Amino acid sequence: MAEAILTRLLESQLYQANTLLVSEPQTSRREFLAQTYGVNVTDSNQETLQATEALLLAIKPQILDKVISQLTLDGVENYPLVLSILAGTPLSRLETAFENFPVIRVMPNTPATVGVGMTAIAAGTRVKPSHLTLATSLFEAVGEVVEVPESLMDGVTGLSGSGPAFVALMIEALSDGGVASGLPRAIANKLAIQTVLGTATLVKDTGLHPGQLKDQVTSPGGTTIAGVAKLEEKGFRSAVIEAVKAAYRRSQDLGK
Numbered sequence: 376m377a378e379a380i381l382t383r384l385l386e387s388q389l390y391q392a393n394t395l396l397v398s399e400p401q402t403s404r405r406e407f408l409a410q411t412y413g414v415n416v417t418d419s420n421q422e423t424l425q426a427t428e429a430l431l432l433a434i435k436p437q438i439l440d441k442v443i444s445q446l447t448l449d450g451v452e453n454y455p456l457v458l459s460i461l462a463g464t465p466l467s468r469l470e471t472a473f474e475n476f477p478v479i480r481v482m483p484n485t486p487a488t489v490g491v492g493m494t495a496i497a498a499g500t501r502v503k504p505s506h507l508t509l510a511t512s513l514f515e516a517v518g519e520v521v522e523v524p525e526s527l528m529d530g531v532t533g534l535s536g537s538g539p540a541f542v543a544l545m546i547e548a549l550s551d552g553g554v555a556s557g558l559p560r561a562i563a564n565k566l567a568i569q570t571v572l573g574t575a576t577l578v579k580d581t582g583l584h585p586g587q588l589k590d591q592v593t594s595p596g597g598t599t600i601a602g603v604a605k606l607e608e609k610g611f612r613s614a615v616i617e618a619v620k621a622a623y624r625r626s627q628d629l630g631k
């Protein structure tokens with residue numbers, strides 16, 4: 376996820392590569408990042424505390440305690456904005472760990488890689504308007520940004536954070552259905568991708584309720600209603616709702 380954000384920040388020219396420092400434990404990955412993007416690299420998380428503007432925390436939530444225990448906050452003079460993309464991890468825990476640092480909890484998603492991400496941000500108690508402006512401009516470089524109260528962040532994680540995986544399954548299943556109906560795989564993939572992309576664009580650009588769009592596609596006694604009836608029989612909508620709720624609950628659990 377951090378690499379996706381990094382590539383877009385560079386492409387959008389929001390930051391020059393030589394002004395960025397990436398902390399990465401693996402030598403081969405460090406070399407790759409330095410050679411590919413021209414960024415500065417280090418194997419010391421401690422060095423990142425010297426950031427002048429912002430510090431993006433993009434480790435797994437499960438190793439947060441270990442990483443924090445290895446940091447020494449004594450002697451830090453400048454307090455850059457900490458942007459945490461860790462699923463589930465509450466602001467209170469981050470603010471305790473990063474004493475005196477302003478902290479914003481962020482939930483981006485992988486479409487950020489191609490500039491069409493959806494990011495939600497929730498401000499901590501030490502955050503000033505200038506920090507929010509910075510976080511917004513940073514994540515607007517990778518897509519759209521919405522500010523929410525922290526209480527909504529686990530729900531955001533279940534929907535837009537994890538959602539790309541659910542939509543990818545939908546695309547794969549659509550393609551499989553096409554292949555089962557006799558289409559060559561390459562054509563089925565192309566049709567499935569463009570149908571999902573086109574439908575999302577149509578809903579977004581027209582402001583149509585998704586149900587209204589569904590009604591427009593379903594001719595009486597036609598093909599679409601036959602498919603919709605099968606989706607209902609198989610519990611499609613219920614399965615998607617339960618998937619988002621399961622991801623939401625998992626995000627809550629990660630925060631405990």
Ligand SMILES: NC(=O)C1=CN([C@@H]2O[C@H](COP(=O)(O)OP(=O)(O)OC[C@H]3O[C@@H](n4cnc5c(N)ncnc54)[C@H](OP(=O)(O)O)[C@@H]3O)[C@@H](O)[C@H]2O)C=CC1
Binds near residue numbers: 377400420438461484
């Ligand atoms: N994937 C997604 O769609 C999203 C992920 N997130 C959040 O982003 C975070 C990262 O997830 P994701 O990118 O999927 O996972 P990755 O495993 O790809 O990224 C974790 C990164 O942390 C590095 N790392 C491991 N140990 C340390 C350490 N001790 N110090 C510094 N860096 C370390 C890893 O390096 P190495 O590879 O060398 O081990 C790797 O680059 C998670 O908190 C997740 O909740 C948020 C939104 C969406």
Ligand SMILES: O=C(O)[C@@H]1CCC=N1
Binds near residue numbers: 537
């Ligand atoms: O699966 C995860 O835990 C991360 C958070 C949101 C998307 N991926």
